[in-house]
Amino acid sequence: MSKLGTFWGIGVGPGPAGYIPLVAVEALQRADVIFAPRATTSESSVALQCLTGISIAPERIREIEFQMESDRSILSDHYTQLAETVAIELRSGHSVAYLTIGDSLTYSTYGYILAALQVLLPNLTQRTFPGITSYAAAAAAMSWPLGEGKERTLILPCPENAADLRADIDNHDIVILMKIGKRLPWVLDLLRDMGISNHCAFARRVGLVDEMLTTDVGNLNAAQAMGYLSTLLIRKNTREQRHS
Numbered sequence: 001m002s003k004l005g006t007f008w009g010i011g012v013g014p015g016p017a018g019y020i021p022l023v024a025v026e027a028l029q030r031a032d033v034i035f036a037p038r039a040t041t042s043e044s045s046v047a048l049q050c051l052t053g054i055s056i057a058p059e060r061i062r063e064i065e066f067q068m069e070s071d072r073s074i075l076s077d078h079y080t081q082l083a084e085t086v087a088i089e090l091r092s093g094h095s096v097a098y099l100t101i102g103d104s105l106t107y108s109t110y111g112y113i114l115a116a117l118q119v120l121l122p123n124l125t126q127r128t129f130p131g132i133t134s135y136a137a138a139a140a141a142m143s144w145p146l147g148e149g150k151e152r153t154l155i156l157p158c159p160e161n162a163a164d165l166r167a168d169i170d171n172h173d174i175v176i177l178m179k180i181g182k183r184l185p186w187v188l189d190l191l192r193d194m195g196i197s198n199h200c201a202f203a204r205r206v207g208l209v210d211e212m213l214t215t216d217v218g219n220l221n222a223a224q225a226m227g228y229l230s231t232l233l234i235r236k237n238t239r240e241q242r243h244s
């Protein structure tokens, strides 16, 4: 039986080319096989788009479809199957890189695949390289500080209703709101209602085609701005009002 290959988890992007640590580029160049997840709803892998400018032989790349499913049992079956596909390569001694968008372990499919692989291959040698989170990229693109002094910052997948989000904003200074999707219209209404929309910032598809960046959230048109890859940076008070 051949020795197990090494498994590397690599965060890329979340959009801008070149947003990948040097040490992860080295692993990418050593990998025999590179798995690039692609959402079933998307025509191309965003993770691969983030590697623009890095030369990779196409025969090393395997695109794998993954579902945007919220049902835990369906997700779990899906990731077990994906892990089995990756394990075939590792068992034949190939080193494998698995790409994720942004940071590898922040709300990422990589966490599921790694856990499933460790069940299948308990002796697996693996290393996870951190990446740049989407909200760090969004903040940098708009020069928008994510927390100053003793401000409390909450990172949150968008709740299902305005009352819950209002409570989260009330209890923090900054709220980083991810996975907004179709909830954007009522989220924007809430920020306007609370009188805080003019100190918030919105980023859709940072660094990708159809990028939208704005600090004019009060005038944002929800129908035009909606999209899965969008993040809101919410500030409860103006920077001048903040308590240090």
Ligand SMILES: C[S@@+](CC[C@H](N)C(=O)[O-])C[C@H]1O[C@@H](n2cnc3c(N)ncnc32)[C@H](O)[C@@H]1O
Pocket: 014, 015, 100, 101, 102, 103, 104, 105, 106, 107, 108, 109, 132, 133, 134, 135, 138, 177, 178, 179, 180, 203, 204, 205, 206, 207, 208, 228, 229, 230, 231
């Ligand atoms: C499954 S999570 C992935 C998070 C990612 N691992 C990270 O480090 O940010 C998907 C969410 O990340 C955010 N996101 C990912 N890429 C983005 C981009 N290019 N622009 C804006 N938001 C993005 C959105 O909030 C989206 O709903």
